[in-house]
Amino acid sequence: MASCCSLSFSTVSSKPNKPYSSPISSSLQLPFTSQLPFSKKNSLYSNHTLLQTQCRKTPSPDCPSFLVVGSAKKQEPLRVMISGAPASGKGTQCELITKKYDLVHIAAGDLLRAEIAAGTENGRRAKEYMDKGQLVPNEIVVTMVKERLMRPDSQEKGWLLDGYPRSLSQAVALKEFQPDLFILLEVPEEILVERVVGRRLDPVTGRIYHLKYSPPETNEIAARLTQRFDDTEEKAREAASAHSPSKCGISSLNVQRYYIPGILFATDVVQLLHSGMQIETITTKTWNHSYMLDS
Numbered sequence: 001m002a003s004c005c006s007l008s009f010s011t012v013s014s015k016p017n018k019p020y021s022s023p024i025s026s027s028l029q030l031p032f033t034s035q036l037p038f039s040k041k042n043s044l045y046s047n048h049t050l051l052q053t054q055c056r057k058t059p060s061p062d063c064p065s066f067l068v069v070g071s072a073k074k075q076e077p078l079r080v081m082i083s084g085a086p087a088s089g090k091g092t093q094c095e096l097i098t099k100k101y102d103l104v105h106i107a108a109g110d111l112l113r114a115e116i117a118a119g120t121e122n123g124r125r126a127k128e129y130m131d132k133g134q135l136v137p138n139e140i141v142v143t144m145v146k147e148r149l150m151r152p153d154s155q156e157k158g159w160l161l162d163g164y165p166r167s168l169s170q171a172v173a174l175k176e177f178q179p180d181l182f183i184l185l186e187v188p189e190e191i192l193v194e195r196v197v198g199r200r201l202d203p204v205t206g207r208i209y210h211l212k213y214s215p216p217e218t219n220e221i222a223a224r225l226t227q228r229f230d231d232t233e234e235k236a237r238e239a240a241s242a243h244s245p246s247k248c249g250i251s252s253l254n255v256q257r258y259y260i261p262g263i264l265f266a267t268d269v270v271q272l273l274h275s276g277m278q279i280e281t282i283t284t285k286t287w288n289h290s291y292m293l294d295s
């Protein structure tokens with residue numbers, strides 16, 4: 001996908017948020033636009049290239065004396081990949097991010113389940129692997145994800161790709177769909193195990209409880225709770241390992257990466273994305289775990 005940037009400029013003054021209204025600037029017809037390619041709520045990029053130019057001569061229509069700051073921002077819709085083990089809070093984050101940035105949510109697991117429901121040959125083959133908890137072969141998954149990413153709604157609105165890539169070869173196979181951000185929700189293995197093993201389902205309401213962190217409100221509900229057959233310690237450990245940064249293929253992607261401690265409160269991750277500054281504050285306060293923010 002071609003990378004196209006436009007420049008947006010604002011003047012620096014003691015009141016930076018106030019629009020500049022100099023008669024000089026309005027007569028200049030400068031060759032740039034003051035319109036932001038992203039609305040404020042979408043200004044996710046913490047690493048804008050800041051361009052500065054300053055003229056020191058006496059102000060004239062050709063050479064204003066004020067400082068102009070330009071921020072180079074991408075014009076294309078936002079493209080985000082997210083990865084996290086089961087019980088890392090990925091589902092919650094996907095819902096929040098998709099809603100907040102109005103992105104198309106594309107989950108590899110959902111695409112496969114839809115294929116199974118449609119009764120296709122690919123669906124039949126995929127089911128064999130899914131039933132065993134194994135990864136579905138690339139020749140099925142890659143085409144499916146690629147086709148979904150190319151649909152008009154994904155191209156127009158941008159996307160949040162969830163559960164892909166899960167290997168280096170998957171990352172390489174869709175290299176032309178480089179995301180702008182890769183979010184990896186990192187939760188220590190012991191916490192994942194505790195979350196998975198204590199998770200219970202209320203078959204009547206469909207609500208998920210946790211015996212310790214979100215216990216049922218009444219004895220009646222407690223008595224009918226069930227446990228998913230694969231919510232075991234062994235499976236949780238396997239899944240944690242399968243979702244480690246080294247296995248999910250992100251090393252091959254040249255993107256801005258956020259490693260986020262998944263034990264933060266649900267809304268915090270979205271908050272974090274709004275400001276690189278907040279990442280430092282929130283993570284140090286709540287979780288003594290290393291994280292990285294590369295550009």
Ligand SMILES: Nc1ncnc2c1ncn2[C@@H]1O[C@H](COP(=O)(O)OP(=O)(O)O)[C@@H](O)[C@H]1O
Binds near residue numbers: 129135170
């Ligand atoms: N990117 C992928 N590559 C191969 N198989 C996948 C991929 N994503 C999902 N699957 C298959 O679909 C199953 C369900 O995936 P998902 O809904 O993401 O749940 P989970 O997080 O429990 O793996 C996986 O166990 C795997 O068999």
